[in-house]
Structure formats: C-alpha cells, structure tokens
Amino acid sequence: MAIPNLQVALDHSNTAEAVAAAVSVGNEIDIVEAGTVLMLEVGSEVVQILRKLFPDKPIVADTKCADAGTTIARNCKNQGADIMTCICAAEVATMTSAAKEIDHIQVELYGDWTYEQAQEWLDNGIEQVVYHQSRDALLAGVTWGEKDLEKVQKLIDMGFKVSVTGGLNLETIELFKGVDVYTFIAGRAITEAENPAAAAKELKDKIKELWA
Helix, strand or coil, rough: CCEEEEEECCCCCCCHHHHHHHHCCCCCCCEEEHHHHHHHHHCCCCHHHHHHHHCCCCCEEEEECCCCCCHHHHHHHHHHHCEEEECCCCCHHHHHHHCCCCCEEEEEEEECCCHHHHHHHHHHHCCEEEEEEEEEHHHHCCCCCCCHHHHHHHHHHHCCCCEEECCCCCHHHCCCCCCCCEEHHHHHHHHHCHHHHHHHHHHHHHHHHCCC
C-alpha cells in the first residue's frame, strides 16, 4: 500500500495570500491546489503563477466543472494545471470531453451520487474521485465516521484513486489507517495554522507513520 499524498488546498480570496501560503508549505506537500474560492475570486491565472512556483509538483485546478468541459479543461491546461475537478452532477460527456484536454479529471463527490454513476465514470476512463465532508456540513456538526470509511473503501475496491478532504486533522487522518487513500487534502488546517509549514509537516509525518 502506497503512502498517501498530502495536498494543500488554497482557498484564499486573493493571489498574494494564496502564493504566500503555497510558498510557506511547498517543501512539505506533494500536490498544490488552486481552490474553487480562489479561482472564483482571482481567475485561472493563479494556476499559471503556481506552476511557475512549483514546476515539478502536480497542480490541481479545483473548478468543480459542471459544463463546457472542453473549454474549461483546455484553459486550465494552458495555465499549467495537470488535474481538473468536475462536480459529480456533471454529464459524463462533460467529464470525458475535459479528459481529452488535461492529464487527469477528478470527480468531486457531493450530494446524492450513486455507485452506478461511479461505475459509468470508470467505464469512461475517469479513475479519480474526491470524497468530501463539505465545509457547510462540517459547520453544521457533521463528523467523519464509519459510513464514510465504508464508502471510501467501496470506491477503492471499484478501482478508483480516492482523495479525501473536509476538516482533516491528525485525528481524522488516523481513522483511515489501513485504507488505501490516494491523497489527503487539507486547507485551513494547514494554511490557517500559526506555523503552516510545521502544520503541513506534522500531517505529512503522521501519514508516513500510519502508512509506513
């Protein structure tokens, strides 16, 4: 079982703060994400900046694309992204058209998606998904539990590379010990910490400890 990646989600409201956060943790993380909030605030040009800062790290454009897959994916790729996200409610045609323009598509799992839909994604060559506890759900008191572990494991058993995100910390990461998670995605737990680099290193060290 491979050691999961650690991805930082940059969901700042301006480029300067996002870049400062990225630079501060760049040595500790594996994947850099231009978050949805950031891209909506400042545009896809921020992806180009992140690519110049991190020429050797995968860059995710978290567009949560629902339509116009070809155009959006081409733009993200031209800006330097390796990976783009599509929302699970998008048509398969949107996902597959996007996949022709960029290296990888990740399907963001929100709401009432089904395993039948997931199998259709797989059948069409979409092999990465992101399993969420949404920000709003967490603020409403939803917590990680056995049902989440079961869903993540089933997706892995189906053949997906599964990333996990949503209020992750040292304790929640420990819940996934023994599960073949592809990537853990953390945002505020890293970027809003008193020492972001130390927080990222602590998460990375915990992942290495649990999956060694």
